[in-house]
Amino acid sequence: MAWAGVNVGKTAGGGVFCVFVGAIRQCSRSACRQSAVATLTYVYADSTAVLGPLATYAEPHCYDLCAQHAGSLTVPRGWEVLRLAMPSQPPQPGPDDLLALADAVREAASRPASPAPGQRAAHSALEAPAATEGTRRGHLRVLREPS
Numbered sequence: 001m002a003w004a005g006v007n008v009g010k011t012a013g014g015g016v017f018c019v020f021v022g023a024i025r026q027c028s029r030s031a032c033r034q035s036a037v038a039t040l041t042y043v044y045a046d047s048t049a050v051l052g053p054l055a056t057y058a059e060p061h062c063y064d065l066c067a068q069h070a071g072s073l074t075v076p077r078g079w080e081v082l083r084l085a086m087p088s089q090p091p092q093p094g095p096d097d098l099l100a101l102a103d104a105v106r107e108a109a110s111r112p113a114s115p116a117p118g119q120r121a122a123h124s125a126l127e128a129p130a131a132t133e134g135t136r137r138g139h140l141r142v143l144r145e146p147s
Contacts (some may be wrong), residue, residue: 025058027066036064038086040073049075052084 025036039055040063042048051073055062065073075081 025054025064027069028063029065029069032066032069034066034068037067038065038070039063040065040070047076047079048082049073049079050082050084053086 026032027034027036028040036054038051038053039059041050041052041059041061043050051065051070054064058064073081
């Protein structure tokens, strides 16, 4: 299960695992591997670039920038840069975030366990599709699994 950048699931032994995925977004500038700290948005109608704290979610028309690229931002001649106040430290998870994470873990723990990696899931034997009059048989076939 995925929740706000967190993958939660069950292990083969019935335990629960939690892996943070994509919790740290990277700078949108090509070849930059630094963590993003600010989000840049262009308001084309007003010829304005808005640079502010890192957005909660990655938006398609916004750019996440590292501290270096946010500090050295330049815009086309005639454009204005609106710099919003940046927090001194990243926000800590609040009670709602922790409750949502706990609910996600409980939900994943209540699901039936999936097979361990490398093991095949138990399923019924595959059946060949019923022949239909007037249809052409393709080159693919459905085969029964050997018993």
